[in-house]
Amino acid sequence: MNARRRLAAAGALVVALLVGGCAPVYVPKSTYPPIGSTPLPAGDATNATTNAVIGALAAAGLQATVTTRPFRPPEGPLLTAAPRTVVQVTLPDDLDHGFIVIYALDSPNAALAAANDHATWVAAPVGKINFAPGTRFELRVLGSNVILFSWLPGSSPDPRLDQVGPALQTVGTAVDVPS
Numbered sequence: 704m705n706a707r708r709r710l711a712a713a714g715a716l717v718v719a720l721l722v723g724g725c726a727p728v729y730v731p732k733s734t735y736p737p738i739g740s741t742p743l744p745a746g747d748a749t750n751a752t753t754n755a756v757i758g759a760l761a762a763a764g765l766q767a768t769v770t771t772r773p774f775r776p777p778e779g780p781l782l783t784a785a786p787r788t789v790v791q792v793t794l795p796d797d798l799d800h801g802f803i804v805i806y807a808l809d810s811p812n813a814a815l816a817a818a819n820d821h822a823t824w825v826a827a828p829v830g831k832i833n834f835a836p837g838t839r840f841e842l843r844v845l846g847s848n849v850i851l852f853s854w855l856p857g858s859s860p861d862p863r864l865d866q867v868g869p870a871l872q873t874v875g876t877a878v879d880v881p882s
Contacts, residue, residue: 745786748807752848753788755874756803763870765863766793767803774802776851777833779821782806785849796861803871806849818842818849818878826881841868845875 753769760767770791785806792801808814822842824830835855843850856865 745788745805745807748786749788749805749848752805752845752850752875753790755845756790756805756850756871759873760792760867760870762873763866765866765870767791767801768793770802774804776802776804776853777825777830778851779817779824779830781817781820782849782851785817792863792867794859794861794863797859797864800854800859800861800864801867803850803852803867806851808847808849811844811847814844814847814849815878818844821849821851822878822880839868840880841871842878842880843871843875844878848875850875 757767767790770789772789772791774789774791785808787807788805790803790805792803794801806814806817808817822840825834825840834853835858838853838855841850841852850871852868852871854864854868859865
């Protein structure tokens with residue numbers, strides 16, 4: 704009887720190994736580029752929009768410049784690989800905020816599609832986890848460019864941060880981010 708039990712146990716082990724070997728393997732798929740990948744700078748593709756953004760900010764009494772400081776916001780899938788220009792508003796009391804990203808797409812239709820994709824992604828559970836509750840978004844399209852700025856009102860030691868979003872409302876066409 705002892706031999707029968709060993710034989711049954713060995714058979715059960717073989718069956719378990721065979722069944723386990725056939726189980727699907729979970730391989731996560733990420734739409735976000737791997738850490739360390741950096742999209743190309745947009746160059747001339749965003750010059751007019753960059754000037755419009757800096758001009759709108761200046762009209763609101765805010766100073767801004769193109770920055771080479773590394774900055775990468777959470778992004779929807781269609782924006783992740785797009786070339787971009789990053790503008791930073793000068794906030795003397797908060798040097799780590801005030802970033803506005805201007806993405807270069809191939810056409811106005813592609814820019815609108817990317818902006819709508821980003822808005823949908825932000826409103827979905829996978830996007831929402833990337834932002835603190837109450838975060839506001841200024842998402843706009845100007846020609847073949849997408850303008851993205853997000854901020855949490857009252858979270859900065861520099862109160863001028865809360866003026867950036869409203870200043871951008873004079874540039875391009877708004878794309879609503881559903882709540």
